[in-house]
Amino acid sequence: MSRTTGKLYIAARVAGVALFLAGVSACTKIDKFHGYAPTNEDLTEVMIGQTTKDEVISRFGPPMSEGALANNAVYYASSQFVHYGAFAPEEVDRQIVAIRFDANNVTRDVARYTLQDGKVVALDRRVTEDGINDVTVLGQLLGALGRVDAGAFLGDE
Template identity: 55%
Template sequence: MSAMTGKLRKTMKAAGLASAFAIAAGCSPMDRYYGFIPPAEEIATLNVGTTTKDEVIALFGPPVSDRALQNNTIYYASSQFEIFGPFEPEEVDRQVLAIDFDGNDTVRNISRYTLEDGRVVMLDRRVTEDGINDITFLSQLLGSFGRIDAGQLLGEEP
């Protein structure tokens, strides 16, 4: 009996140790990256006054925001979030590249902003509507009672 208790105790210790390692691994920070910022070497190839908007888009790809083209500015943005266990993700790095164009669609100014700059840049939010007009689950459930036909519940053919 004592040998079984010793084996059980060893098994419980091993299971506890494995659980502790699993919990520690699950709570290790993870990094998530969103968006795109062109490398500094490619940004250096842009010439103020000569590079056109079409050349910038061909070189870097489409901008983050379509609305920005109306203001004659292209934005490229990237963010890095650190996720630690069940806590809310924390943004640890953000970079925004703003390329301004003049009336002839040539580069006028190139600006780079980071999280430390604290400058707010309005970009388009692409949100797909779900079609539900703030109706709770209970309201949907109660609203469907009037549409139930007793004949359908009993399996009768109309």
């Protein structure tokens, strides 16, 4: 075996090992956490009929969302995603805590929703019609030929 062949053989082995290690590390599981939802132990401090909205916000921080128009409530949400290599992240856990208040901003209800409680919602898609009913570009051009005014070309007004 010549000296050049031996160096190529070693370089190919090193490249193969590096490629294998890169492939294995690319498939490593990555956990991502988003948001914050109070635990059940934290929620024991919220007393129905006694704790005010300001006390809840000062205890748990600013909510993810507030339902000011439809209902007087605050929402805290957290999610956990698992990501493997080049694949899309998959949501494996979701916690949503809804704390509702009465007209006096006193706690009325506390509810926890999980990923299993979620439902697929079909949204009503509203699209404005363009007014062109299956007319091709060629059809539009030919239809415009009959509307041409010769006086516009000759400069007559």
